[in-house]
Each structure stands twice: as C-alpha cells, then as structure tokens.
Amino acid sequence: MAPRVFIAAIGGATCSGKTTTAKHLARIIPSSLLLLQDDFAPPAEKVPVDSRYGWQDWDDAEGAIEWDRQRETIRALRETGRLPESYVSHDHLNEQVPVPISEELQRKWRSRFEELLQSEGEKTTIVIAEGFLMLVNPESVRNFDLRFFIREDYATLKKRRHERHGYGSLWRDPPDYWDKCVWPAYLKAHRPLFVNGDVESGLIDASAIEGVELFEAKELSMDEMVDRAxxxxxEAVKSGQTKERWTKP
Structure with a gap:
C-alpha cells in the first residue's frame, strides 16, 4: 500500500514571503518534507536568453522550470513518501532575510500536529511545496491537496528583490531586470488565475483554479500567515481531504 502523502502548495511572487512561510511550516510539522520549485530550474546553460535584452530569463514559466522533472519527483513522493535520491536542493544559494515567528505559535502547532499524526492509523507525510510558479501549470497543480497564494504589492516586492539582488551566488539581476523581466513574467503567468486577469488586486477565478486560499501579505504578519496555513x-489532514475534491484544474 502506498503511504499517505499530503501536499500543500504555496505560490506567489518572488520575495512575497512564500519561502519563509513554507520553511516555518516545515520546521513546525513533524517529519514533513520541503519541496522547492527553484530546485527544478534547468541548468544555467539551458535557461533561455531574452533576445530583446540579451540576458537569461529565469522567470518565464515556459523555460524557468523543468516541469516533467518536477512532476516525476511528486509522483515518487506519492509512491514512497520520500524524496527520490536524485533530488538535489540548491536552497543554500537562496539568500533570505530572516522573519521569525513566535515560540508560542511554534509550540502550539508542533504539539497539535504531533498529536494528530500519532493518532493516524497510517503514516502520513506532509509535504510543503513552494515556488513562484507553483500554481500556474495545470498538470502540476492537480497534484496538490491544498493551494495557497501569497500576494504582495509591486513596490514592496521590488524593494525586497533589489535588496536581495537575485538568487545567491548563482544569479545577480542586471539593471532593469525586475521591471523588464521579473514583474511582467509574474503577471503573465498568473493572469489566467484571477478574475479579469487582475493579478494585483483581483479575486482568484474559481472557474480556472479551485481551492486557492489567498493571503494578502500586506494585511498579515508572518505569525498570522503561518497560523492560518x-x-x-x-484540518485538511484530519478530515481526510485530498486533491480529488478539486476539478479545476
């Protein structure tokens, strides 16, 4: 019998707080696994070059992620409850500003999850999957039992990205990269998910994707986002809810 695997996916723009949220959840939930979408980026030499500007485009959905490799890893997770030996994380290259959460919040949820998972009749592995394109590919989205999207405003995201400069030692943003590459690619990839294509302030379009809980980062502290997620x-693990309830995608 295949192990029970529950996958919660967190999407959102780069620098929106999704990785920080995911890592807090993975630390809190016992024996959970963290699946980072950046780890499915192609080798640097295969990243497409934007013919207009001459730089590599690490943000366009078509070339930024090796989708088949991502889905194969998810299939292996479902079958074994473990990440395959071929999975290699590049998270050590990801520069992040720490955003702590309270010890009280951590203790509360660690205790509740410990009790829940011990009471389960079968071993359950909870996977926290995060990435800036995590919710845009329908074939991949079908694998997720829960779906979260963290939205932050343009100015805050640009400031954070400028302070981070790019992706660790692997990549440094050229001048104007945010406005000419990162932001347009984010809007393009996510327009189909929002009513009237309004990524910045619109509602999630339930006719395009079901079950997405939208977190407005401007209105929530990190404690509040982690608590809600x-x-x-x-509740989903306790009640046995799975991806089978979603029909779109």
Whole structure:
C-alpha cells in the first residue's frame, strides 16, 4: 500500500514571503518534507536568453522550470513518501532575510500536529511545496491537496528583490531586470488565475483554479500567515481531504 502523502502548495511572487512561510511550516510539522520549485530550474546553460535584452530569463514559466522533472519527483513522493535520491536542493544559494515567528505559535502547532499524526492509523507525510510558479501549470497543480497564494504589492516586492539582488551566488539581476523581466513574467503567468486577469488586486477565478486560499501579505504578519496555513493543513489532514475534491484544474 502506498503511504499517505499530503501536499500543500504555496505560490506567489518572488520575495512575497512564500519561502519563509513554507520553511516555518516545515520546521513546525513533524517529519514533513520541503519541496522547492527553484530546485527544478534547468541548468544555467539551458535557461533561455531574452533576445530583446540579451540576458537569461529565469522567470518565464515556459523555460524557468523543468516541469516533467518536477512532476516525476511528486509522483515518487506519492509512491514512497520520500524524496527520490536524485533530488538535489540548491536552497543554500537562496539568500533570505530572516522573519521569525513566535515560540508560542511554534509550540502550539508542533504539539497539535504531533498529536494528530500519532493518532493516524497510517503514516502520513506532509509535504510543503513552494515556488513562484507553483500554481500556474495545470498538470502540476492537480497534484496538490491544498493551494495557497501569497500576494504582495509591486513596490514592496521590488524593494525586497533589489535588496536581495537575485538568487545567491548563482544569479545577480542586471539593471532593469525586475521591471523588464521579473514583474511582467509574474503577471503573465498568473493572469489566467484571477478574475479579469487582475493579478494585483483581483479575486482568484474559481472557474480556472479551485481551492486557492489567498493571503494578502500586506494585511498579515508572518505569525498570522503561518497560523492560518497551519490551521488549514491540520484540518485538511484530519478530515481526510485530498486533491480529488478539486476539478479545476
């Protein structure tokens, strides 16, 4: 019998707080696994070059992720409850500004998840999958039991990206890269998911994708985002909710 695997996916723009949220959840939930979409980026020599500007485009959905490799890893997770030996993380290259959460919040949810998972009749592995394109590919999205999207405003995202400069030692943003590459690619990839294509302030379009809980980062502290996400994951695992309830995609 295949192990029970529950996958919660967190999408959102680069620098929106999704990776920080995902890592807090993975630290809190016992024996959970963290699946980072950046780890499915192609080798640098295969990243497409934008003919207009001459730089590599690490953000366009078509060339930024090796989707088949991502889905093969998810299939292996579903079958074994473990990440395959071929999975190699590049997270050590990802520069992040720490955003701590309270010890009280961590203790509360760690205790609740420990109790829940011990009471389960079968071993359950909870996977936290995150990435800036995590919710845009329908074939991949079908694999997720829960779906979160963290939205932050343009100015805040640009400031954070400028302070981060890019992706660790692997990549440094050329001048104007945010406005000419990162932001347009983010809007393009996510327009189909929002009513009237309004990525910046619109509602999630339920006719395009179901079950997405939208977190407005401007209105929520990191404690509040982690608390809400943990509560949703806890209830879904406890009640046995799975990806089978979603029809779109």
């Amino acid at each position: 943990a509560a949703r994951i806890y």
